Amino acid sequence: MTNDVYLAVDLGGTKAEAALVVVDDRGRGAVMPGSRHRQATGRSIGVDALTAVIRSLVAATLASAPDPVAGAGVGAAGPIDLDRGSVSPLNLPEIREFPLRDLVEAAAGAPATLRLDGTCIALAEHWLGATRGASTSLGMVVSTGVGGGLIVDGRLLSGTTGNAGHIGQLHVVDPGGPGGAGLGHAGGAGAGDEAFGTTLEETASGPATVAWARRRGWQGETGEDLAAAFAAGDPVADAATRRSAEAVGQAIASVSALVDLEVVAIGGGFSRVRPDYLDLVDAAVIRWGALPRTRPVLVRPSGLSADGPLLGAAALRARDDLL
Amino acid sequence: MTNDVYLAVDLGGTKAEAALVVVDDRGRGAVMPGSRHRQATGRSIGVDALTAVIRSLVAATLASAPDPVAGAGVGAAGPIDLDRGSVSPLNLPEIREFPLRDLVEAAAGAPATLRLDGTCIALAEHWLGATRGASTSLGMVVSTGVGGGLIVDGRLLSGTTGNAGHIGQLHVVDPGGPGGAGLGHAGGAGAGDEAFGTTLEETASGPATVAWARRRGWQGETGEDLAAAFAAGDPVADAATRRSAEAVGQAIASVSALVDLEVVAIGGGFSRVRPDYLDLVDAAVIRWGALPRTRPVLVRPSGLSADGPLLGAAALRARDDLL
Incomplete structure (x- = not known):
């Protein structure tokens, strides 16, 4: 055949x-x-x-x-x-x-x-x-932008106009600002002294995270620079990339409150900026999840090339x- | 028959x-x-x-x-x-x-x-x-709590465990705090001097709004008191109830980014705390909507008794x- x-x-x-x-x-x-x-x-x-x-x-x-x-x-x-x-x-x-x-x-x-x-x-x-077999899942990318889509009850959620799934456009509380007061470990120097990025993309994307680190005196230019600085033990690179993962986890918690997720697959170059990025996302999903859940949301690396x-x-x- | x-x-x-x-x-x-x-x-x-x-x-x-x-x-x-x-x-x-x-x-x-x-x-x-005939809609209540549910592609979104639709558990940027710096009209006296409520319910419910007003010196006890104070021209009651509507609109914008809403129906006693509450929600949905949309989200009062x-x-x- x-x-x-x-x-x-x-x-x-x-x-x-x-x-x-x-x-x-x-x-x-x-x-x-x-x-x-x-x-x-x-x-x-x-x-x-x-x-x-x-x-x-x-x-x-x-x-x-x-x-x-x-x-x-x-x-x-x-x-x-x-x-x-x-x-x-x-x-x-x-x-x-x-x-x-x-x-x-x-x-x-x-x-x-x-x-x-x-x-x-x-x-x-x-x-x-990475979300094979799940009834309700989120596939997302953290890179220059933050985007994604939803599978709900085994089918793609396209939306009436076709514009569903824009997780990057969710509004988030900046985990590195005063709204994240309970997350002081994520704040780094100078937390609270700037206007918030209000969408997940404006808060957690590669360029947004680089900009956040630069406002705290870090000298690099790119997400790759940030990965290298984190690997070398730079505390601002640590705080900045942790803040990104915290914001992603917070948004996933909000999405799960809305659609009751089983699993999320995260890809995109910036999701590999530090080796424990997905572990931090996982912890943040639990921390920002408001309700006790009968099943946890699984956080997995993208299964796609x-x-x-x-x-x-x-x-x-x-x-x-x-x- | x-x-x-x-x-x-x-x-x-x-x-x-x-x-x-x-x-x-x-x-x-x-x-x-x-x-x-x-x-x-x-x-x-x-x-x-x-x-x-x-x-x-x-x-x-x-x-x-x-x-x-x-x-x-x-x-x-x-x-x-x-x-x-x-x-x-x-x-x-x-x-x-x-x-x-x-x-x-x-x-x-x-x-x-x-x-x-x-x-x-x-x-x-x-x-x-109020959402009859729409393919994708949100029905929600603003009262002692904030709750709701989603219709997606003409069917109820129940979620895998049954816990979908929890719009009250979405995290929001407090429109009355520094995260809402561009919304100074909503801030009122003392904006920015307290920890944020991080979920919509903790921010915008009747009790949360009463508590916000009381922290600014207002003396009443209930949502009904707040409605009366607003009607009498009290500026703190104005700011507090406006902040609630702003937060609801922000959350609706986030929901719409995710599922591409046609219409939202809002009920619950606190949604009637001021006559223009739904107008304020409507304006906030547009203001917090990150993407240009081919169709706007309609904001309607609940059609239910x-x-x-x-x-x-x-x-x-x-x-x-x-x-």
Whole structure:
């Protein structure tokens, strides 16, 4: 028998990618070797240039396909409009109500399904990664931004407009500020002397954490610098990265209060800024959890490779039973 | 044709109630006049006394039933355990893993379904109240506590253990503290001089708001006093109640980022502490919403009478297509 082959497309603020995803007869998906293509996007890209990028990516990717693809899955930075199949990514200011779904459908000659990129991550974790087998789960990424998606009762929570799952937009109490008064260990020098970041992303992302450390006299520039400084025993790097994990755990506790999570999978480069980052998240989920729970929320590292976003996009067609 | 009749039971921290709910041939439900019964519970109640209360309530209520009931729906304060059908209400400390579902089933001689009380409210609003017709909605109550439940993609979100929907347990940035630095109008005198309430309930409930006002020199004792003081132009009552609405709006913005809400219905006595409370919530939802949205979240007053919790409990059987 032949395997099913799907086209996967992922549109982000700095790049767009496409690949073929093969689903074997046991239902497992993988990116077809050599089929993955990438082109830059970036803040200044306009509608015509992005249209050309998408068409060229799809054509290059389909050139490696042995047969017509069974469908196309498209993940995109949001916000999106599910009804129209259009995207208006915050980080691509020239791109507003861009008809991405129809563009991919026409270029691929196959039906296309569009969802928010964070929800594709959650779908990939549920299909192939760290949240397999759970009924209700969160898949999230801590990196330059903080994003994610929810699986609820075994299905992807897309939301009415397609913009569900934005855990990075949850408001959090800054664990390094006066709101975290009981968490003095996380505060570090100067806690309480600045305005709060009010969303999780503004508080806990790599750039937000670097900025917090720099305001306390730390001299580095990047998340990688922060990881090195933590490894070398720098106390500000310790406090800053601990604060990030605390904020992530607090947000997970809030999400769990709302949807009663079984498990969360955390990926993204900044979640590896210190070896015990996920342990700190785990402890914070318990500390910020307001209610006694009959089952704890499991905190796991992402089970996905760098192919995760593309596998999640492919899952929009290959596992449309989960939508 | 005969109408369907259901037994509804609601177990709370201060009282337990039961009633018959009749569903007419257009699918509309209403409490049968004269069938509603109430008994006190309270912090000191033990297992034997609560068992007697439930049995007696069920017997008294069924005495008015013309025919055997078609089923029994049970709402309860949480946490609950959906698999076991048991409840461990925080405000009833002697009651732990109490087999409420099986007790009602045996007493009523009819199959029973148990859910968290907040989710029953959401179900009632969706069935008969202010969120009818919406695919994704939040039903919530601002009162002595803050609770609620979610309808997602047209179905009740119960959660794996049954404890989903706890909007009162979301962590919020105190709009009356330094975290709400941009909301100075909400701060009032002395903002920033106390530890934060970190959950929405600890921040915005009636008792929390009274306590906040009293720390600023206001002399009243209750939410009703606060409403009167606001009506009389008291500036601390104004700031305190505005802060409550701000926090509720902030939490709704966070919920919407996660599940992409169409509409929220807000009930509970404290949501009427000032005439413009829901207008303030509405403005705060927009102000705290991090992402541009293709559709706004509608903020509506609850469409339910005081029968809401019992109608929601009955809906667990009468509208089991929504579970």
